[in-house]
Amino acid sequence: MSELLVGTKKGLFVLEGDAGGEFAIVTRAFEGLPVEYAMRDPRSGRLLAALSSPFYGPKIFHSEDPAGEWEQASGVALPEGGEQALEKIWVIACGEADGLLYAGGDPGVLFESRDGGASWELNAALWEQPSRAHWQPGGGGLCLHSIVTWPGDPQRLAVAISAAGMWLTDDGGQSWRRGNDGIVPRYLPEEALADENAGRCVHHVERAPRRPERLFMQFHGGVYRSDDAGQSWVAVGDGLPSDFGFPLAVDPADPDSAFVIPLVADMDRVTPDGRVRVYETRDAGASWSARGDGLPAEHAYLTVLRQALACCGEGPGLELYFGATSGELFASPDAGASWSTAALRLPPIYSVVALAG
Amino acid sequence: MSATGSHPRPQATSPPLLCLHGPLRTLAGGAEHRVGGASVLELVRALEDAHPQLRGWILDERGRIRRHINIYVDGERAEERTPVRAGQRVEVLPAITGG
Numbered sequence: 046m047s048e049l050l051v052g053t054k055k056g057l058f059v060l061e062g063d064a065g066g067e068f069a070i071v072t073r074a075f076e077g078l079p080v081e082y083a084m085r086d087p088r089s090g091r092l093l094a095a096l097s098s099p100f101y102g103p104k105i106f107h108s109e110d111p112a113g114e115w116e117q118a119s120g121v122a123l124p125e126g127g128e129q130a131l132e133k134i135w136v137i138a139c140g141e142a143d144g145l146l147y148a149g150g151d152p153g154v155l156f157e158s159r160d161g162g163a164s165w166e167l168n169a170a171l172w173e174q175p176s177r178a179h180w181q182p183g184g185g186g187l188c189l190h191s192i193v194t195w196p197g198d199p200q201r202l203a204v205a206i207s208a209a210g211m212w213l214t215d216d217g218g219q220s221w222r223r224g225n226d227g228i229v230p231r232y233l234p235e236e237a238l239a240d241e242n243a244g245r246c247v248h249h250v251e252r253a254p255r256r257p258e259r260l261f262m263q264f265h266g267g268v269y270r271s272d273d274a275g276q277s278w279v280a281v282g283d284g285l286p287s288d289f290g291f292p293l294a295v296d297p298a299d300p301d302s303a304f305v306i307p308l309v310a311d312m313d314r315v316t317p318d319g320r321v322r323v324y325e326t327r328d329a330g331a332s333w334s335a336r337g338d339g340l341p342a343e344h345a346y347l348t349v350l351r352q353a354l355a356c357c358g359e360g361p362g363l364e365l366y367f368g369a370t371s372g373e374l375f376a377s378p379d380a381g382a383s384w385s386t387a388a389l390r391l392p393p394i395y396s397v398v399a400l401a402g
Numbered sequence: 403m404s405a406t407g408s409h410p411r412p413q414a415t416s417p418p419l420l421c422l423h424g425p426l427r428t429l430a431g432g433a434e435h436r437v438g439g440a441s442v443l444e445l446v447r448a449l450e451d452a453h454p455q456l457r458g459w460i461l462d463e464r465g466r467i468r469r470h471i472n473i474y475v476d477g478e479r480a481e482e483r484t485p486v487r488a489g490q491r492v493e494v495l496p497a498i499t500g501g
Contacts, residue, residue: 099470100496101425101459117455123463130462 047357049387050092050111051368052080052396057094059111060388061402064364065378068387072111082352082396084137086146086161093118093162095134095148103133105148107162120165121148121156123172136352137162138192141199149189153180153206157218168218171204179242183207183265190351193252193260195274203250203260203275210245211262213275226277231266232311249293249351250275253300261303261330263293263351268305270330281330286317292354296363296380301329304336304356304381306349306367315346323354323365323381339384340375347371352396364401368394418486420445421493429455442473443482445492460494470497 049060057080062068083094106115132151148156155168195201211224246265253259262269268282282288287307296302322337347369363380374388439445
């Protein structure tokens, strides 16, 4: 039985079921509040949820039981007395050391926890980047939305910020360098491309765990692959009905795989032709194939946000899940070969995280 | 509360009365708090000192009242620098804009 943690505009929904079968809502927490992201640390079993209360600001809460008491984590704030305030937490990810977790947020910030998420500290090196004053936000804000660790090496990390691009560290976050070579923002004039501070609107990044120097990126107009740990990128979006979209997932067992959900364009952020399809590559982006059996095939104009595509398991049994802002949640038990509806009428879905039972 | 249902006015010599709503009440362990301070900001800071779990809930890191929080002093919309006198009632309310 798999567990789904679905962050929505009106709370956290926890579902249990089998991909390809029925899912049931077992818990709704933080009723009425926007839950941007929730995850369960597989090492401890602890749940962590990132909320964006419109009244009381962004916070991280943790609990051992989604239906039980949640406790507020400490330290999730920018330095006091400055000119900026934390706007939102976009993602929480496990690090590669015991108790180590990361959280990414707006304005382009990274928090670290070394006690399993109970307390957090702002990564100073990224916060104090000299170029920060020139960073440009994307439509959703200046969001640090993707955190990809290097399996087994807590010193190496890549993070993606919309629209400040990729940032890489090899020393555990004490220093950072950009990783944007080869990315072509088609929304900028050619003369602006040489400016490394001009907006690099990365939407989502994932690393291939079995070949960690390889990453895939969904960009604001472009799908890219890196084979040098994020330093440089090549475009691999040919063959997609559109190379605009938000989320991206990979099969952990296959470093040549990636899954994307194309949307028409930045001016029309819905699924093309009224059809909902997930596209898969198994040759590192040389070709793409549509995976839509069981997904709405007509009159369906859905938007799927960058944190709303999830997977668990691997190989032929890879389970894929994605949720739309329409509140629909879809599930596949077989790496996208077939799909069914896991939930039909949730609030607008912001994020989906899946855990194999 | 009086027989008419209205809240009794604090004594003019009493410290201002800070009234909380929603989850702020739970965090502060009660709805009403007498705290000292000459401005709205000083009152909220004093409340945070007494109840540290409230830090970050009413004011952001810049020391500004959160966008969708409204603070009223004796029924008048207030901001951080609004003066507060002894005996006044200060309400901290979630705004309808945040719904």
